[in-house]
Amino acid sequence: MEKLKLATVWLGGCSGCHMSFLDLDEWLFDLAAAVEVVFSPIADVKQFPEQVDVTLIEGAVANEEHLELVRMIRARSRMVISFGDCAVTGNVTAMRNVLSSSAEAVLNRAYRELPTFNPRIPDEAGIVPPLLERVLPVHAVIPVDVFLPGCPPPAPRIRAALQALIEGKTPEMIGREMLKFG
Amino acid sequence: MRRYGYQGHALIEALHTAQEAFGYLDDFTLRYIARQLRLPYSKVYGVATFYNYFTLKPQGAHVCVVCLGTACYIKGSPELVSALESAYKVKAGSTTADNALSLLVARCVGSCALAPVAVLDGEVIGKATPAVLLERVQQRLGAAQPAEVAS
Amino acid sequence: MSVVTLKINDQDVSARDDATVLQAAREAGIHIPVLCYLEGLSAVGACRLCLVEVAGVNRLLPACTTRVQEGMMVQTNTPRLQNYRRHIVELLFAERNHVCAVCVANGNCELQALAIEVGMDHVRYDYMFPALGVDLTHERFGLDHNRCILCTRCVRACDEIEGAHTLDVLGRGAKARIVTDLNMPWGESPTCTSCGKCAMACPTGAIFKQGSTVAEMVHHPEKLAFLKVARERREWRV
């Protein structure tokens, strides 16, 4: 029997979901026995692998790099999981959408209006991926199989979801323990 | 208001009367109506903003209403709006900076057989084309402000 | 006053003939989700979450305003109703800027609880992201329009129980907003008594106590029902 190939990625988010993931403490050992982590911010892999069973996506789709990456993830993953509120709803990352429907206005606000020292939008080619006009939840860009909300999702919720997947079952996202936003 | 015995249900009638007299409803008027009818301020404000007919902002010297009802819409009234918008640098629903012209849009002025229709200072212009409408508006504005036309 | 019997979800229920379907269901321990309804305030039937199916009626009826009738057959939780409720909750989340993670009412929010109840794991609609303000001019309370769902519970509490009618709704449709007096800053309101009933009534984090931070705002809607009884009956004179 194959081990489940698990990937986790970090897009427009604070990494809190990954921190919560690490809060699984000693269960991580059981997890390590059951899955092979093929891509993750906490593993040193440069290229997203060709074939992945489950990918957890933390964060919202905020720039063109994210966009390209999630499309690749969808193509290469059997199951895609929106991991945490930013991926599921846009959450805090998407609060910039209220400011304006253009990325320009957001950059101006962040780099020109607010800084007191050297206000300037970083414009050197290739250093920062261009922002999308609007921050999007992952399912607005690619089909998502399971939604794992929470800001961050509590460790037991992550464990329950992963446990089900390891057993080849679809996680049951029902009730306050599994579903509460925030 | 006296006609309705200072009753709360006279609110809409009172707003109509006030708007007819002053052209729009300012804070002072709303306050006065609320006190006379013994209605809460927020209720008066809520009613005044619920209905399209009432406006809380003063209007320009001339008012052009373009009908965007279905019949007018499919016969090209959006082009009338955009022609006026670009000619007078005014957004639909607002007034030019010099207060000369208010450009408004209506849901239906009920003259569908004449579509597309614009109403300029109460005068109905049926089967309007952008060219005709611009000409008529310019006539009105010109009459009011000969100096500007000359320049 | 007579008593009628009806069936709710195939369960026999009896109720006073002037009771609503919602009251009858609650008496019988049958849960029907609500949002704009609050005991102690008049029912307006606006949120449409309490819609139920009644045999022989081809429309859905709001349980909060529909009177019971002898022999009525009511279904409160069919798949169709569940589907509509989830859509309604999703529409609310997409309409304004509900960010649970940074909300004062996180964990004590009726909207959030409803999302859980209807099984909303994500919102299928595009978020609208309207730019709405926050009024922090009142010394004790704040009003965040981003979190308001226009249930008008605060408006009714202010009018029906406090009697101040400081709050109402301005505009209409998606542009509607809660307004204080003639659209002035709340802190300058000449009519507000600062009683806080609006904050008690608010189901979300839209009206909150100044100074409360994430997850700290706890509402007390049940106090309103008590006040209502006290003020109407006046039987506990000292």
Added chain:
Amino acid sequence: MNFEELTQLAERERAAQHAMPFQIHVCAGTGCHAAGSEMVAKALEGEVARSTLKGKVLVKCVGCRGLCASGPIVEVEQQQPNAEPASVLYAHVRPEDAPEVVRSIGGEPVERLFLDTNQPFFTRQLKIVLEDCGKIDPERIEDYIARGGYRALFKVLDEMTPSEVIDEITHSGLRGRGGAGFPTGLKWATVAKANPQRYPTYVPPGVQSQKFVICNGDEGDPGAFMDRSVMEGDPHRVLEGMIIAGYAVGANQGYIYVRAEYPLAVKRLRTAIRQAQRVGLLGNNIAGTAFSFNIDIRLGAGAFVCGEETALIASIEGGRGLPRPRPPYPAEYGLWGCPTLINNVETLANIAPIINRGAAWFASIGTAKSKGTKVFALTGQVKNTGLIEVPMGITLREIVFDIGGGIPNGRKFKAVQTGGPSGGCIPEQYLDTPVDYESLTALGSIMGSGGLIVMDDSTDMVEVARFFMEFCMEESCGKCIPCRAGTAQIHHILTKFQTGRATMRDLRLLEELCDVVKHASLCGLGQSAPNPVLSTLRYFRHEYEAKLRSDGYAYGHANGAAEEALSHVQ
């Protein structure tokens, strides 16, 4: 005034009119007025005064003649002994045509302006509601009385009990012309039976009545102006219908709720009310009987939702026009909590003819379930635009191609939209459907209040749906969530279609959402708001599909259940 006085007045007026062998009717409806009919009337008057016919020609301004696109319309009538007057109709008359028109009186008609009334636009119509519209001067009660006006009121007061009146209306089969088609007799009977004390009420001081009659003249559909034409062209007919309704249901106070956007209708109704009061047909002890009835006008202020009964009531009460859940219906719990009868303008305009000519006559017109006639405002891409009245059961094809004269500019017919923002688009293959309440509903549209908009093959149906949804979104009162947020989301999705951003997922969501808004909304506005989308999805789905973005939602597909997707790890 009693019946004798009424008869005398009618005789006098008729005699005075017969003394003038010729009458010139100048249409003063909004359409012709905008085309300059007032100047035409002045020119004609001046010309008559200068001519040899002075004193023999009466020039009068009348209500809408229907053919608004050909305005200003002028009719020259010649009195004939023992017959209807002979008449000649002129179109596009300008003030400078006046001398020619006056010279032709009694002789050959002016060929250049002549409008043939022997064409289907006229011959296929049947006028009941509009029978006097365009014949009488709407600002003179004498003219209305001379043509038999207020006879029905006296018949009711002198010969019939209220329940007999209701029976007559019930047997006529008249149904509400406001859109939903509720049987009018049944509505009247419910109000008549209703107990005013059932619900705790607050009736403001100064308002005495315990039951009310409201005339709904808040015609808000874009593309509809039927009620406007009736109120402007024949206001007394509406008043007479209301007074009879008041007698039948036991109400003493009526309100006419008119859009403030219809200043001419408001003015003519005010004049009509004053005139009726002056001759004792309105007010206390009408015609010397114990029955008293007053009518007040209330102005709307631009809110489509106020066409909904309960929202209209909230508006008359002086508040925001928010609907409330029904039941209880206004018939039991209406204005200030009192039993209230709300009827549309056109419904009330049908009452006097039914009383005069009998229920059996009325029931003989139309189809099995839809009796009488319906007034439509025929507009859009059709040759003859204007106001028409047709018997129920006529087919859409007859309306569009015979009466309407077909599609101009050599284009092809695509769809006809009925019912305004609450209705739907009906395609070519259903053009032979008879116009009645049930048939139109079965096609996913509605009878509606009478807007009928013809669209040619250049029309983008998704854009039509988006246009109507924008209307509903802006007119939603905002009280209930499905309508407030739902119409905004439908509009958002349709806009995505129009900007090339829509995916298959949006199409599916659109369909689901339409179902939610249709069934979960509080009032008729929300419940019918999805109709334009649903009907275009039903008949023109390919237009939606053609607009889906080509890369679609093609970034992979969901696998859903782990049981299958991850079976290899088990």
